Amino acid sequence: MTLPRTPAPDWQTTRWFNTDKPLALADLRGRVVALHAFQMLCPGCVQEGIPQAQRIARLFDPAQVAVIGLHTVFEHHDVMTPEALQVFIHEFRLTFPIGVDAPGEGSPLPRTMAAYGMQGTPSLILIDAEGFVRKHSFGVEPDMRLGADIALLLAERDKGGASGHA
Amino acid sequence: MTLPRTPAPDWQTTRWFNTDKPLALADLRGRVVALHAFQMLCPGCVQEGIPQAQRIARLFDPAQVAVIGLHTVFEHHDVMTPEALQVFIHEFRLTFPIGVDAPGEGSPLPRTMAAYGMQGTPSLILIDAEGFVRKHSFGVEPDMRLGADIALLLAERDKGGASGHA
Amino acid sequence: MTLPRTPAPDWQTTRWFNTDKPLALADLRGRVVALHAFQMLCPGCVQEGIPQAQRIARLFDPAQVAVIGLHTVFEHHDVMTPEALQVFIHEFRLTFPIGVDAPGEGSPLPRTMAAYGMQGTPSLILIDAEGFVRKHSFGVEPDMRLGADIALLLAERDKGGASGHA
Amino acid sequence: MTLPRTPAPDWQTTRWFNTDKPLALADLRGRVVALHAFQMLCPGCVQEGIPQAQRIARLFDPAQVAVIGLHTVFEHHDVMTPEALQVFIHEFRLTFPIGVDAPGEGSPLPRTMAAYGMQGTPSLILIDAEGFVRKHSFGVEPDMRLGADIALLLAERDKGGASGHA
Numbered sequence: 001m002t003l004p005r006t007p008a009p010d011w012q013t014t015r016w017f018n019t020d021k022p023l024a025l026a027d028l029r030g031r032v033v034a035l036h037a038f039q040m041l042c043p044g045c046v047q048e049g050i051p052q053a054q055r056i057a058r059l060f061d062p063a064q065v066a067v068i069g070l071h072t073v074f075e076h077h078d079v080m081t082p083e084a085l086q087v088f089i090h091e092f093r094l095t096f097p098i099g100v101d102a103p104g105e106g107s108p109l110p111r112t113m114a115a116y117g118m119q120g121t122p123s124l125i126l127i128d129a130e131g132f133v134r135k136h137s138f139g140v141e142p143d144m145r146l147g148a149d150i151a152l153l154l155a156e157r158d159k160g161g162a163s164g165h166a
Numbered sequence: 167m168t169l170p171r172t173p174a175p176d177w178q179t180t181r182w183f184n185t186d187k188p189l190a191l192a193d194l195r196g197r198v199v200a201l202h203a204f205q206m207l208c209p210g211c212v213q214e215g216i217p218q219a220q221r222i223a224r225l226f227d228p229a230q231v232a233v234i235g236l237h238t239v240f241e242h243h244d245v246m247t248p249e250a251l252q253v254f255i256h257e258f259r260l261t262f263p264i265g266v267d268a269p270g271e272g273s274p275l276p277r278t279m280a281a282y283g284m285q286g287t288p289s290l291i292l293i294d295a296e297g298f299v300r301k302h303s304f305g306v307e308p309d310m311r312l313g314a315d316i317a318l319l320l321a322e323r324d325k326g327g328a329s330g331h332a
Numbered sequence: 333m334t335l336p337r338t339p340a341p342d343w344q345t346t347r348w349f350n351t352d353k354p355l356a357l358a359d360l361r362g363r364v365v366a367l368h369a370f371q372m373l374c375p376g377c378v379q380e381g382i383p384q385a386q387r388i389a390r391l392f393d394p395a396q397v398a399v400i401g402l403h404t405v406f407e408h409h410d411v412m413t414p415e416a417l418q419v420f421i422h423e424f425r426l427t428f429p430i431g432v433d434a435p436g437e438g439s440p441l442p443r444t445m446a447a448y449g450m451q452g453t454p455s456l457i458l459i460d461a462e463g464f465v466r467k468h469s470f471g472v473e474p475d476m477r478l479g480a481d482i483a484l485l486l487a488e489r490d491k492g493g494a495s496g497h498a
Numbered sequence: 499m500t501l502p503r504t505p506a507p508d509w510q511t512t513r514w515f516n517t518d519k520p521l522a523l524a525d526l527r528g529r530v531v532a533l534h535a536f537q538m539l540c541p542g543c544v545q546e547g548i549p550q551a552q553r554i555a556r557l558f559d560p561a562q563v564a565v566i567g568l569h570t571v572f573e574h575h576d577v578m579t580p581e582a583l584q585v586f587i588h589e590f591r592l593t594f595p596i597g598v599d600a601p602g603e604g605s606p607l608p609r610t611m612a613a614y615g616m617q618g619t620p621s622l623i624l625i626d627a628e629g630f631v632r633k634h635s636f637g638v639e640p641d642m643r644l645g646a647d648i649a650l651l652l653a654e655r656d657k658g659g660a661s662g663h664a
Contacts, residue, residue: 043257055642059643079250079253084207084250087242087246144553144642148558156653221476317483373586379544423574425541
């Protein structure tokens with residue numbers, strides 16, 4: 001299993017939940033990042049993607065793997081507001097940090113979603129400890145594969161990064 | 167299996183989806199009614215109750231069993247609005263009629279929820295063809311039991327009702 | 333839902349487990365019978381059919397619904413012996429009565445399996461309280477449908493039988 | 499996540515399936531080995547452990563991860579014979595190599611099971627590319643954790659082994 005390697009765009013957000021202060025990708029350098037993009041009224045997110053993100057957050061040490069939610073609303077903006085999201089987070093007892101993707105200009109697609117070229121929700125993006133995108137999946141992958149992919153990035157990090165391969 | 171027998175209060179609603187006109191319980195006389203009370207941001211509803219209601223709607227002939235959703239918002243009223251519910255219904259592809267429970271006066275509990283004495287969401291209430299409540303469950307019951315309970319009420323109806331027992 | 337109605341052949345068995353004495357279909361007259369035909373090394377039986385039979389046995393009153401297992405070995409006879417079945421029953425903690433279908437003459441199909449025209453395992457056959465086959469399914473059906481079908485036969489029995497329809 | 503490190507005893511077997519010739523642990527040096535110990539009539543094996551072993555075999559490249567089944571019969575020896583196992587393997591469509599653990603002397607425990615100190619079935623043992631036991635679990639662990647553990651051992655192997663840590 002080898003994973004591609006492209007620089008991860010910084011995210012653009014308007015609000016955060018479950019964190020004292022806004023998080024930038026640069027703040028997480030040194031940790032593997034599992035970026036879970038979702039919409040609160042997307043069935044595949046609520047029934048599969050979100051529970052999987054919670055399993056990642058429970059399995060891995062947060063000092064090594066940062067699970068970050070990103071609310072990428074690209075439809076029905078009027079009802080999937082940050083206020084509605086706040087209730088959703090409370091009711092579903094989500095504890096990992098969740099940012100609200102910034103609205104696009106002249107486009108229904110929010111900015112971070114567009115910058116990453118996401119095709120829809122749920123999307124899961126793995127970013128290595130040096131800030132490179134290493135996996136980008138649309139839909140839900142099997143837990144075993146995801147566990148393996150995250151662990152490979154952790155191992156790389158402990159060895160001094162992918163650049164150490166050469 | 168014998169089921170208790172108390173008159174079903176009529177429901178009080180402010181709006182309907184998936185039906186041409188508002189539905190009253192009296193309109194459904196002659197059919198067994200599976201009344202599924204939910205909130206669109208309740209995890210147990212979204213992950214278990216709603217899918218089960220859809221299975222009921224698919225299994226039984228709608229001319230014999232009417233599946234009715236009831237949006238009984240008793241918390242976070244400002245984000246679980248009828249407009250948000252409409253999006254939820256669209257995204258989750260629900261096709262059975264769904265009414266919005268009327269707000270209570272001086273109480274967070276909506277009126278139908280209070281009239282039926284529901285403890286929370288999801289709740290499932292079975293009403294027989296003569297308009298009597300025969301089952302009232304809070305949480306989700308096994309599919310097999312629910313299938314059996316509905317079928318018993320159907321059988322009763324075909325024989326001329328529970329009063330025919332005497 | 334109306335179910336067809338043909339007389340149930342008596343079963344022919346060589347041995348029984350979980351019962352003091354051999355059971356004949358006639359012994360169960362007055363009860364609805366759920367006859368679950370399986371082979372102990374059939375994946376669909378072990379992973380789906382057997383657990384469903386156990387759910388039937390747990391949900392319904394045994395005085396009303398008799399769950400009967402039938403070991404219908406039609407292949408690999410040398411390893412799916414009654415001695416192996418006994419261990420299987422013990423390990424899987426099955427508690428309902430289980431009969432061993434009698435070997436066919438000049439055919440790998442055992443006798444009861446042939447008499448009922450079963451297509452393979454798992455098969456589930458519902459027999460009404462008067463001894464008529466009312467449902468015959470190959471493979472596993474949804475729990476809700478099975479619960480409904482059994483309840484309809486129970487209701488019929490309580491009303492004096494299907495003949496009471498006329 | 500760091501895993502302990504003890505030498506893996508060689509296994510002692512009497513027969514093999516799904517392989518041209520008997521396999522010794524030494525033959526697999528250079529690959530991560532997932533050793534899945536089971537009994538064909540153990541419910542937890544049939545319903546959970548075996549399907550998980552199949553998922554491992556499908557996910558990882560066999561040139562990197564060798565999934566090996568081990569039939570560790572410690573009870574009901576007379577019915578869980580190699581002939582019965584052969585039918586089980588055929589019916590459940592298992593494709594990874596499976597060895598039959600050699601009977602113990604004066605003990606119901608077979609030899610490899612005893613040498614590894616397994617507590618029961620199912621057990622899963624991960625052996626690194628240099629032949630050391632790195633994980634030993636009794637029962638079934640979540641897929642995500644197992645995927646991560648196997649990937650960590652793969653990463654270690656690609657870097658020249660655990661000894662490269664020092």
